[in-house]
Amino acid sequence: MSIGSNSFTRVLESQRTLKVESYDIFLDVDLSKLRFDGKVKIRLESEADVKLDAVDLEVSQVKANGSPVKYQMSGEDLSVKTGKFSGTLDIDYRGTISEKLVGFYKAAYDGGYIASTQFEAASARRMLPSIDHPAHKAEFKLTVKTDKDLDVISNTPSVSSKIEGTKKVVEFQKTPRMSTYLLYLGVGKFVEVKEKHDGVEYAVATVPGKSSGAKFPLDVAKQSVQFFEKYFGIKYALPKLHLVAVPEFAAGAMENWGAITFREIALLIDKDSSVRIKKLVSEVIAHEVSHQWFGNLVTMKWWDDLWLNESFATFMAAKAEDAMFPKWRTWEEFVRLDTAGALSRDSLLNTHPIEVKVNSPSEIEEVFDDISYGKGASVIRMLEAYTGEENFMKGVRSYLQKYKYSNAAGIDLWTQIEEASKAQVKRVMSEWIKKPGYPVLSVSLKSGKIAVRQERFLFSGRAEKTTWPVPITMRLNGATKRLLMDKEEELVDVPGKVESVKLNVDQTGFYRVHYDGIYDKVWKAELSPLDRYGIISDSYAFVFQGRTRFDEYLALVDRYTNEQEYLPAYEVSDQLASLYALAPKAIAEASKKFHRAQLKILASKTDENSVLLRGVMSGRLALVDEDYARETATKFKDYEKAEPDMKAAIVAAYARSKGDFDTVIKNYKSRSSEEEKTRFLGGLVSYKDSSLVSRALGLAGSEEIRKQHVQSLLLGASRNPDARDATWSWVSKNIDWLRKIYEGVGTLSRLLTATIPLFGIGRAEELKRFFATNKIPEAGMGIEAGMERLKINEDFLRRVGETEQQVIQVPER
Structure with missing residues (x-):
């Protein structure tokens, strides 16, 4: 990482001794030569010499x-000999538009490129000398000079645009007080689709040729703003919102x-977009729009509270999306993706608390993970269930009103929710956010009573006695x-005899449940789709822990063969796909049986969730069933007419059964839609012939595969059990290049967490030696977590190996 540590040693000191009022920035941007000249006027007060953050900037004068x-x-510090100071610093400097995906950087597309900024967490310093710290909020006034045929976008509307020969000068309104990481600048040729609603101008901006996908995101953005204005009780603060x-x-x-x-894939929707991408787009837009209040209006004091x-x-x-698209059953998706991802990551010893002490720059980016997003969100959902929706909302409103345009910490939010609900919020949340891991509740019958015992759940099976304040919901003999x-x-x-029991009703709690000898009573309970999901989800985790035998797990999977509901069926499919990446022989027959049965059930369903699931399951069946792959591959000739959600499955089946590399790569390169590129990218990692996967990976270092697609390429290749050797070979030879393209962001850490447990199978010692020799400090947490999960996977494979001959044949019902 090139973000130095010296600026972090003075974080608290700078908060005490320095106050920034405003930045007045002038940038002369030469997009063709990828450089800019800057002048910034910073109004501030300081008790001593001023120290600013600056990276890769050439300063020529300071007044x-x-x-x-x-x-x-010195390093990343620009030290100015002011002594005690109050007034304006004028700084002249020069910088380059980066080829990295951070700071003020070049973003290429077919036929050109734009320059765009990405400043979170600590990269505003790559465009202007600043106090690049979330607690140092200031107003920003931006003026940009560039070629007259280019467009310029920033946080606020422009107040003037003047032509000066071949150049133009665009001046923007002053921003509200905000943190440096929220500043934005985009320069290039943009096409905008605009719409005004309730006093706010909404605009989707794309590179040329992409604006047809703007209608759906515009509608979602408007509805999201309306939802959050009503929920938070505060109007959106700016006159416009660009997407x-x-x-x-x-x-x-x-x-x-x-x-x-x-x-582009997370924003634009056209006639060929799948239901899966529509869901992604609506969720991402709602997530980012909610930040306009929670994060922008009120901001954390320091990255410890990133979560x-x-x-x-x-x-x-999830709340907003559920209100906009109730038929999508968003909370089921939330549990399957956000909660499940966080439970899995938090089942390792190499995890971290929700609230994590940030001690070095690389740690900022590394904690943008399943814990910060998924666990935190799941614990908040558990808190809402504990306090009640109305009380929870009142507390959040009070928090936002009290701290708007300033900074706050987690304790400030818990205080407001506790005052609104009169519940023990601070005590409960303190335990959940400061302690790593989560509990498994073991449930049994003891002298006619329900006995519940808790301990920390770890995939390793290691016993760790610790307790959490667990808000338990229980359905006992039909009563909650x-x-x-x-x-x-x-x-x-228990009044009377225990007839039926189920804990963690509708999966609102962040914990697992194991029933000791009483699963018959669980199946007699009134079980919602979320409850049935919870049973199989927990069982899958217990298999990796060794608490449940693999043949017992497969018998449970068999119980779900004719599952009619979206969530439990999707979860079983997810599990079988993950197991195929690990143990293809042991799981192939069970996967074939389940997916064939489910595709028959889904064939007659037309709702959007079923359309999505049919496409997903078709792709997964094509990987394990050669006959089905050949049959599905015949649809490639009519690819353009295929249902959008089936297209990825058709491409994967075609690649798998035909081994045709040239057609797939040609389509990847020629397609303009990001979703289409992603479909063919999936095909490139689906081949049975590992040399073809190697060939695809070999294109990653060239301009033929976009940098932003490298992550998906590696994730897909690592999940192909035929391509483990090829994937590891490529990663080991290209680790320095990966470090370079992901410099300043935490992508590499998360990528290694996900891929090491797969391509590392059978070569754990080799990986240990490799990472001991090739130090990657910015991905240290991710590597440790990946290596731990690799050991868990190899232990699981040893257990499966002992019983494989017994379990690969799944009995017919």
């Missing part, structure tokens, strides 16, 4: 209140105030009970 003053660059489609982007989206940036931004936005996005369990064991009285 303090109009007089030249001495300055020095900017960026052709090269490391993240999915970024909440820059008034100018949200997105990957507060991201968890809350994840949770609120609630209790706060804060000790190791709890006995629950």
